[in-house]
Amino acid sequence: MAGEENFKEELRSQDAPRNLNRREAAGYPYSRSLKMLLRRLKVVTTKQDDKFTNLLVAVGEFGTFQRRLVALTFIPSILSAFFMFADHFVFTAQKPYCNTSWILAVGPHLSEAEQLNLTIPRASNGSLLTCLMYLPVPWNLDSIIHFGLNDTDICRNGWIYPDAKKRSLINEFDLVCGMEWKKDTPEIVFMAGLLIGSVVFGLITDKMGRYPAILLSLLGLIIFGFGTAFVNSFHLYLFFRFAVSQSVVGYAISSISLATEWLMDKHRAHAIILGHCFFAVGTVLLTGIAYRLPHWRLLFLVGGVPAFPLISYIWILPESPRWLMMKGKVKEAKQVLCYAASVNKKTIPANLLDELQLPRKKVTKASVLDFCKNRQLCKVTLVMGCVWFTISYTYFALILRMRVLGVSLYFRHAFPGIMEVPALLCCRFLLQQIGRKWSLAVALFQAVIWCLVLLFLPEEEDGLRLRQPRCPAAGLKSVTVLVITLGEVSLAATATVFFLHTAELVPTVLRATGLGLASLASAAGAIFSLTTVRQTLSHLPVFFCCVSAIVGFSLSFLLPETQDQCPSDSLDHSSQMGNEVEDMMTEDASSDDV
Incomplete structure (x- = not known):
């Protein structure tokens, strides 16, 4: 019976081109509903052919093991936000x-x-x-x-x-009277750390594994995050900030890679969105703690203490079975899957485990040079890099714009952080309904709208201070602050969706390296905004924000859709990702059986 079915499938595949030519000659119109049906059939077929997907279903799509894995990302996400924005609260203005x-x-x-x-x-x-x-x-x-x-x-x-009511870095290291320029140095140093850490941890995560990369980044948060409270010079403070920035980006890359490879489609999106929600919660917590503490060293002490329990991740954090398989470690991959099944109280059928064998090549080898050699991967990477650069540049330019308006330090961190949580939860709904590509486009389109609105609002320096009475000026300033906040929230939601999309676009063998290159482009955009926005005329930064947001919105349509598709493992699969769905729709539409 099996041989007969295979023979029939062969005949259908051979007759498909003839049927397609016959329908094209007859001008047969393809209906939209038929195309959607064919796309769903392709998705089902692809999932059935993916051994890892079948294994994850047998293990339990979102059981106790996966829920515990997602919960383990919450505390590090809060600490990442804490250490990332701490610089903004340790330079309290002092009159010397x-x-x-x-x-x-x-x-x-x-x-x-x-x-x-x-x-x-x-x-x-x-x-x-x-x-x-x-x-x-x-x-x-x-x-x-x-x-x-x-x-x-x-x-x-x-x-x-x-x-002085608080002890800050300004009166600790006397950053006054000609030394004020040093107050901007930590931001540049931190972004430079993100730049270098993106490349370093991307390579480490793909070479050594997701598990050791996460442990290494958490160790960096403990040593350099908590240790910042004990520095005795400004240069040592800069070194610790440089080191902790690499730990922050390293954890982001390795944890997203791990979640992408352990979780299935919708659960993967939910996990990454929840992680970013807790990142926003960390920003709000940082604002409240910084407002109450009288000394900058206490801020790092309070933020660093919760990092010590993370040492327990050595015993409870799993490795990615997909990465183990790509490295030829079949036995270890089976052990991890069996452990996950035991936690979920499931039993993996023996035939599924037996199917988990090495690919034709014993070990799948890849390097960063494949981003240049593989044509499709090169195109996708260039588009992702450009979009990441524009998102980061626009986001940090809006933050600097808010700072120029003289808005309270605590307000401009707490208010956007509070608004980001419901915005990210809305992204969860969008991802389910319209997919990754269109969710990214919608979020970027909102950012474009708010940047255009901001472009046509009068400048605070030129217009608001000269107008009478003062009440309308104050009201217009409030509108400007609201528009900037909505732009920041839209870009934060865009970054969350794009992190998920980027992780799904890059194959397993180079997933962390691809995320590292994306983070590198993001850090480059942030550095570019920090170094140029302050030196340009008042209207130009907003104009550049509009242009960059429009460019990012346009480029987002060049990326392929990844919803309901299994993550690719090899470079051969990823090279066909851009045209896979369209080709299959054409082939299936030509079949008489369909």
Whole structure:
């Protein structure tokens, strides 16, 4: 019977071209419903042919094992947001004055206000100057009070901060009076760490495995995140921030790779969306904790303590069976699958495990050069890189725009973080209904709309301050802040959808490397925005945001759809991904049986 069925299938496949030519000659119109049916039949056939999909169904699509795996990503996601945006809260503005404690030798009972009044020169408006002091003189206190001091110089003995309510990096390392430029350095250093970490951890995750890469990144969060609280110099602080940024991007790459290869279609999307929701929760928690803590070192101590329980991941985190199989470790892959089935209280049929054998080549080898050699993969990677660059550039440009408007530091972090959670949950609905490609297009289109609206709003510096009365100006500023926030939320949702799409577009053998290249493009866009937005005219950054958002929206249509498709494992499969569905629709539509 099996031989007869195979013979019939052969005959149908041989007759398909003839039937197709006959229908084309007759001008037979293809209906949309027939194409959708054929697409679904193709999806079912593909899933049946994928041994890993059959095994995951036998293991349990979303049982206790998978739920535990998703829950393990929550705490690291919160900590990643905590350490990623901590720089914004450790540079609390402080007003410095020169340290003039020399006068206490002749007037030990002077109050701080009297000391400053006698030893600090004043500006024309009567305010004390922050970076100048009167030079010491060998007089007694009465002479100084009577005659006053005349000779001024820059601060010689450091600075004091009498009005400071919090201990920040500014008064810790005296980043004042010509050193203000150092306040922008940590952001650039952090983005440079993301840039390098994207490449390093992408290669590590594909070469060593998802499990060791996650452990290495978590170890970095513990050492360099918690250890930042004990640095004794500004340069050491920069080094720790550089190192922790690599851990943040390393965890993002390795955890998304692991979730993509363990979970099936809709559960995979839900897991990545939940992880990004907890990332937004981490931003809100960081804002609340930073508002209450009086010392910047306490911020890193509080944020680093929850990282220590993550050491337990050594014993409870699984490796990806797909990656093990691609590396020729069939025995280890079977052991991991059997363990997952036992946790889910399922039994894997013996014939399914027996089918899990090495491919024709004993071990599937791949390198980063395949992104250039494989034509289809090269095209997809270039498009993904361009879209990631535009998303990141626009997102950080809007953040800088919010900062220029003088919005409260705590508001501009907490409010978008709160709004991101429902936006990401809406993405979950979109992904189920219209797929990855169109969900990405919808999210990017919203970003385009908000950027265009922002382009036509008057500038705060030029328009709002000159208008009377002041109430309409304040109202217009609120509208501008709302539009920027909605743009940030749309771009955050876009990044979440695109992370999922990127992970599904790249084959297993190069999945982490592909995510690393995508993160590299994202970090490059962030660095470009940080270095250029501050140096351009007021209208140009918003105009560039519109252009980049439109470019990203246009390029998103060049990417293939991956919904309801099994993740590709080899380069041979990925090279056909772009035309797979269309070709199969044409072949099946030509069959008499259909």
